[in-house]
Structures are given as structure tokens and as C-alpha cells.
Amino acid sequence: MKVQLALDRMTIDEAKSITEEVYDYIDIIEVGTSLIKDYGKKSISSMRDEFKDKLILADIKTCDEGEYEFKAAYEAGADIATVMGTSPFETIEICYKVSKEYKKHMMIDLMETDDRKIQQLKTCEDAILFLHLPKDSENKSLLDMFQSKKQLFKDVKRIAVGGGISEKVMPGITLINPEIVVVGSFITKSKNLSAAAREVRKVLENRR
Template sequence: MKIQLALDRVDMDEAIAIASAVSDSVDWIEVGTSLVKEFGMQSIRTMREVFPHKTILADMKTFDNAAYEMKLCFEAGANVATVMGAAPMATIELCKRVADEYGAHVMIDLLNVSADKVDELRRLTGVTWCYHVSKDEQEGQGTSAVSLSLATRPTGVRAAAAGGITVDSIPHFSRLGVDILVVGSAITKARDPREAARYFREVIEENANERELVER
């Protein structure tokens, strides 16, 4: 299980400082939507320059104008970009097509996606589905990704979970076979982000080892 560090609602200096402190324990560095909106494509370029060997995800949350936005973020150095699952299929398919052209990857954000739309999304492979509880739902309703029902995904599709992820939720997502945990505040707002990220990694590895023993 990979850790995707979500960097949001900070300035670029703070984002770099946090990512530098925890880089040994995380796999993907997410340039959050707020960073992209406030600092533009330079936020992605900066993260690529500072972390040349890390997977960089641009949380674009694209809903339209797919080719233009995907090209912007991949040319800025992103390896992965997000598109909203509620967007038209034409948009999602075009995001995937452009990602393929750049040797990159698409994460489909399933926030507020209907069951019918999930069925449509099943025809796309080689993508990641992100099961997501929004920040507003977390803060306003006290919900987290643990409350989500993770629909069976087709072969060739990875699963990510985002929204209120804590160390205590790792066993739950491990049992569900989630591939990527998107972790924000539990690391970025911790008193010691480096130690918080290290502990996440330690618990993930412990759960992976236990699961492997059970499956033998």
C-alpha cells in the first residue's frame, strides 16, 4: 500500500518543507488543488524540481477542457493527474488518452459519483479509482473515507482512499485491498510530520505482513 501525501492550504515553502521532512516515508507527493489554484503550474514544476525521483500527482479535479489541462500538468512534470468521475465520459476518456500519450496516469475522483456512472467507468482500465470523502463533509458531518462502500472495481484498476485517513484506519483499508492511501492532515498537521509519516509506513508494512501470512 502506497502513501500519497496530500499538500493543501499551505504556501509553497511550507509544502516543500513538509514533503522534504517526510519524503523517505511517502511514495507519492500530491500537489493539492489549493496549491494548483493559488500558485498555478509553477507549483507542479517546483515539486518536480525538488523531488525529481518521486511520483508527483497534480490534483487538478478536471471537469472539462481535458486535453488542455492534462497537457499543462504533464508538461509541468506531473506523473499523475486527477479527473472528476462525475465529469462527462468524453472528458474522462480524453484525460486517459492524453495521459497515455505522455506515459502518465489518471486518477478518477469518485466524489459524488452515482452508481450508474460507476458502471460506465468500469470500461476504463489502467486507471486509479479514488474513493473520496470531501473536506467539507469531514468538517461539517464528521465523516471519513472509512464510511464509504468500496464498489468492486474491474481488473486493471487500482483503488485509492481519501478523506480523514488516520493510522487507525489502515487495517480497514488493508483488508479491502486499497492500493493508495491519500493522507493529508494526519501528517501535515501533526506536531512532528516526519514521525507521523514514519508511523504510517510502519503500520502499513505490519498490516501487509499480517495479510500475507493469512493468505498463505
């Protein structure tokens, strides 16, 4: 299981400094949507230049213009770029094609995506399907959401989960056993950044 650190609502310098503090406990650095919309693709390339040994995910949340946006993200240094599951299927197909051309990864954010569409998305076999509890609806439960879709997900190769992840819900998450767990403010808003990241990592290690 990989830990993805979501960096949001901060400056690029703050993102760098937080990443440095928790570097040993994370596998993927997520340049959050807010960083991209605030600072542009410079936010991706700055993190790429600074942290050469980690995977970089650009949470660009593509909705349209798949080719342009995915190429821009990969060329700025991203290893993984995100597209919304609610986008037109044509857009998602184009993003998938670009990810293959660049030998990079595509993550599909399943926020608000209905089961019929998820079924269709499974044709993108190497895509990472991201079960995402939206920031604006954090009273719901990720594990409940997953349980309700268990049948649909049973033949999905790559799964990520995220949204409101904390130490408290981590044991539930390990039951899902995804490839990637996306953790944001539980680490970034913690008083002791490295202790919080270590705690997350510890729960995962115990699982192994």
C-alpha cells in the same frame, strides 16, 4: 500499498519543507488543488524540480477541457493527474487518451459519482479509481463507503482511498488494500511530521 502525501492550504515553500521531512516514508507527492488554484502550474513544476525521485500527482480536479488541463499538468512535470468522476464522460475519455499519449497516469476522483457512472468509468482500465471522502463531509466513513460499493469495485485494477485518513482508521483501510492511500492533515498538521508519517508507514508495513 503506496502512501500519497496530500499538500494543501500552504505555500510552495512550506510544501517543500514538509516533503523533505517525511521524504523517506512517502511514495507520491500530491500537489493539492489549493496549491494549484493559489499558485498555478508553477506549484507542480517547483515540486518536480525539487523532488526528482518521487511520483508527483497534480490534483487538478479537471471538470471540462480535459485535453488542455491534462497536457498542462503532465508538461509541468506531473506523473499522475486527476479528473472528476462527475465530469462528462467525453472529458474523462479525453483525459485518458492524453494520459496514454504521455505514458502517464490518470486518477478519477469518485466524489459524488454514482454507481452507474463508476460502472462506465471502469472501461478506462488503467485508471486509478479514487474513493474520496470529501473534506466538507468528513463525518462519514471511508470503510463504510467502500463496503457499500464492494461488488462494483471487485474487478477494478487500481484503487486509491483518501479523506480524513489517520492512524486510527488505517487498520480499516488496510482491509480495503488499495494501491494508494492518500494522507493529508494527519501528517501535515502533526507536531512531529516524520513521526506521523512513520506511523502511517508502519501500519502499512505490518499489513504486508
